[in-house]
Amino acid sequence: xxxxxxxxxxxxxxxxxxxxxxxxxxxxxxxxxxxxxxxxxxxxxxxxxxxxxxxxxxxxxxxxxxxxxxxxxxxxxxxxxxxxxxxxxxxxxxxxxxxxxxxxxxxxxxxxxxxxxxxxxxxxxxxxxxxxxxxxxxxxxxxxxxxxxxxxxxxxxxxxxxxxxxxxxxxxxxxxxxxxxxxxxxxxxxxxxxxxxxxxxxxxxxxxxxxxxxxxxxxxxxxxxxxxxxxxxxxxxxxxxxxxxxxxxxxxxxxxxxxxxxxxxxxxxxxxxxxxxxxxxxxxxxxxxxxxxxxxxxxxxxxxxxxxxxxxxxxxxxxxxxxxxxxxxxxxxxxxxxxxxxxxxxxxxxxxxxxxxxxxxxxxxxxxxxxxxxxx
Amino acid sequence: xxxxxxxxxxxxxxxxxxxxxxxxxxxxxxxxxxxxxxxxxxxxxxxxxxxxxxxxxxxxxxxxxxxxxxxxxxxxxxxxxxxxxxxxxxxxxxxxxxxxxxxxxxxxxxxxxxxxxxxxxxxxxxxxxxxxxxxxxxxxxxxxxxxxxxxxxxxxxxxxxxxxxxxxxxxxxxxxxxxxxxxxxxxxxxxxxxxxxxxxxxxxxxxxxxxxxxxxxxxxxxxxxxxxxxxxxxxxxxxxxxxxxxxxxxxxxxxxxxxxxxxxxxxxxxxxxxxxxxxxxxxx
Numbered sequence: 046x047x048x049x050x051x052x053x054x055x056x057x058x059x060x061x062x063x064x065x066x067x068x069x070x071x072x073x074x075x076x077x078x079x080x081x082x083x084x085x086x087x088x089x090x091x092x093x094x095x096x097x098x099x100x101x102x103x104x105x106x107x108x109x110x111x112x113x114x115x116x117x118x119x120x121x122x123x124x125x126x127x128x129x130x131x132x133x134x135x136x137x138x139x140x141x142x143x144x145x146x147x148x149x150x151x152x153x154x155x156x157x158x159x160x161x162x163x164x165x166x167x168x169x170x171x172x173x174x175x176x177x178x179x180x181x182x183x184x185x186x187x188x189x190x191x192x193x194x195x196x197x198x199x200x201x202x203x204x205x206x207x208x209x210x211x212x213x214x215x216x217x218x219x220x221x222x223x224x225x226x227x228x229x230x231x232x233x234x235x236x237x238x239x240x241x242x243x244x245x246x247x248x249x250x251x252x253x254x255x256x257x258x259x260x261x262x263x264x265x266x267x268x269x270x271x272x273x274x275x276x277x278x279x280x281x282x283x284x285x286x287x288x289x290x291x292x293x294x295x296x297x298x299x300x301x302x303x304x305x306x307x308x309x310x311x312x313x314x315x316x317x318x319x320x321x322x323x324x325x326x327x328x329x330x331x332x333x334x335x336x337x338x339x340x341x342x343x344x345x346x347x348x349x350x351x352x353x354x355x356x357x358x359x360x361x362x363x364x365x366x367x368x369x370x371x372x373x374x375x376x377x378x379x380x381x382x383x384x385x386x387x388x389x390x391x392x393x394x395x396x397x398x399x400x401x402x403x404x405x406x407x408x409x410x411x412x413x414x415x416x417x418x419x420x421x
Numbered sequence: 422x423x424x425x426x427x428x429x430x431x432x433x434x435x436x437x438x439x440x441x442x443x444x445x446x447x448x449x450x451x452x453x454x455x456x457x458x459x460x461x462x463x464x465x466x467x468x469x470x471x472x473x474x475x476x477x478x479x480x481x482x483x484x485x486x487x488x489x490x491x492x493x494x495x496x497x498x499x500x501x502x503x504x505x506x507x508x509x510x511x512x513x514x515x516x517x518x519x520x521x522x523x524x525x526x527x528x529x530x531x532x533x534x535x536x537x538x539x540x541x542x543x544x545x546x547x548x549x550x551x552x553x554x555x556x557x558x559x560x561x562x563x564x565x566x567x568x569x570x571x572x573x574x575x576x577x578x579x580x581x582x583x584x585x586x587x588x589x590x591x592x593x594x595x596x597x598x599x600x601x602x603x604x605x606x607x608x609x610x611x612x613x614x615x616x617x618x619x620x621x622x623x624x625x626x627x628x629x630x631x632x633x634x635x636x637x638x639x640x641x642x643x644x645x646x647x648x649x650x651x652x653x654x655x656x657x658x659x660x661x662x663x664x665x666x667x668x669x670x671x672x673x674x675x676x677x678x679x680x681x682x683x684x685x686x687x688x689x690x691x692x693x694x695x696x697x698x699x700x701x702x703x704x705x
Contacts, residue, residue: 098498130519130522131498131523253623272513273513275518389485389497390485391493391496
């Protein structure tokens with residue numbers, strides 16, 4: 046598929062790069078990080094299955110999971126239904142979405158060589174949401190001759206459109222920032238803000254065209270929710286994520302090479318353009334499909350890679366898979382909070398993600414400001 | 422002591438009567454549906470409802486399962502209902518599916534605005550919760566009021582142009598076009614919707630308001646409150662320069678009476694007619 050040089054760049058090689066944004070990569074053995082994340086995921090998994098309308102004991106959960114039977118036969122709502130139809134789909138979907146968004150965050154940060162960008166606020170996720178919303182409104186208004194299963198929210202074309210939206214924005218931003226000649230690109234951030242503003246206005250225009258029920262769908266995109274979880278959606282998003290992980294080794298090598306700078310990457314024998322295009326397509330695929338399923342959730346792609354970079358250092362070989370698990374952990378925690386904090390009502394998960402992410406982002410900016418050269 | 426025992430026995434009575442209707446535990450997912458269940462005298466069976474269930478006051482005091490379009494399956498399940506009733510707005514659809522898969526009896530009624538759909542819903546819910554007689558009575562009452570007003574409306578020589586304004590909290594005020602509950606109610610009350618260029622709701626613009634030239638501004642009570650009374654209505658763009666603004670004609674009616682198409686539909690039609698045609702109703 047992609048030809049790479051025999052001498053794959055190792056993360057350690059990078060510290061001689063020109064823009065040393067993250068020279069002090071505190072190194073913790075990756076295996077330790079994986080173990081901690083795995084324990085965390087297992088723990089949150091148990092908690093998610095435990096809490097809700099009826100609190101289940103760990104024993105009851107294990108019975109349902111292993112034996113597939115209820116501890117009591119005379120239940121109003123069988124535990125197996127509670128676990129398999131209500132809690133498990135939400136848990137798995139939030140893990141998948143978190144994994145997708147965090148991995149996409151790593152890809153986009155690597156692509157633009159800027160640790161402070163995130164699919165959400167440079168406009169990639171909003172682009173996907175806009176395309177998805179456009180599809181919802183127009184498929185029912187204009188494509189009246191289409192069969193019903195191809196229209197609106199249930200159609201696979203929705204995912205396709207969302208992917209297209211994310212892809213267009215990423216590609217546009219890539220073209221804009223390319224002229225900058227790499228490094229931290231203020232133009233990229235400004236372009237991202239401009240894209241975001243444009244998307245917001247277009248969404249406003251769409252909501253003007255939409256009818257009442259479509260409007261509810263549109264407002265849903267802006268907040269995000271895991272209440273829509275179903276096994277069908279899990280299979281869809283799971284397959285997408287699986288396909289993308291197959292490219293992780295290639296991506297990791299490519300992004301490490303890009304971190305050296307374009308010319309250096311080229312001289313070490315990488316096909317820079319090919320790596321860039323691959324990264325754009327895969328990141329857009331992850332963002333587009335996630336967003337089309339559960340709405341716009343921001344900041345996951347920023348927080349997770351950042352924390353893990355502090356712990357693991359900047360090498361993508363460990364950063365990519367670790368972010369995948371880290372994203373799964375963060376979003377499953379957020380969803381557990383979303384559905385238990387205001388019980389029996391529910392909070393939109395997007396609000397929780399942004400509530401954690403916004404202040405965190407400010408903290409990052411202030412930190413970066415303290416370090417010299419970050420904003421020049 | 423005797424008195425207390427008798428009292429205790431009396432208190433047990435209603436409970437035993439309910440036990441015969443196999444102790445339904447109802448969760449309602451819509452303000453109109455809640456109102457119907459209470460009007461049918463089965464309010465005691467309701468264990469929870471959504472945030473749009475504002476009437477009667479007893480309904481307001483019940484546990485809330487969230488907004489009817491953003492429901493949570495576990496939240497509803499936690500109330501251990503045996504029957505869940507909603508209108509077609511209940512959602513997201515996935516949550517309704519989850520409830521059904523958990524073995525709950527979920528019934529979703531159509532939410533079309535109109536006298537007949539509203540009466541059908543009342544009858545259907547009455548049948549479902551064992552209150553058919555009460556449902557018949559309410560339906561007859563609404564039919565009587567509706568036909569009385571319909572006759573008056575048919576004799577009208579002129580109908581006022583009515584602009585329906587919807588406003589909640591800090592959001593933009595919107596006006597109603599065609600195919601909305603408001604549009605239907607204006608017609609039933611003997612008015613003409615001043616706006617007929619589009620379906621559904623659109624944000625208010627001064628030109629549109631002035632072009633519509635309404636004689637009356639119609640607004641739900643809670644909307645009037647959130648605008649800060651009549652003065653707030655006239656401070657909306659363009660409203661002051663319309664006939665309604667000059668004559669200061671604002672009609673405010675309780676949200677659920679006006680738009681709910683529930684048990685108080687007859688009352689709503691009457692109130693509207695009286696406020697649209699004060700002279701005609703005085704002639705009685």
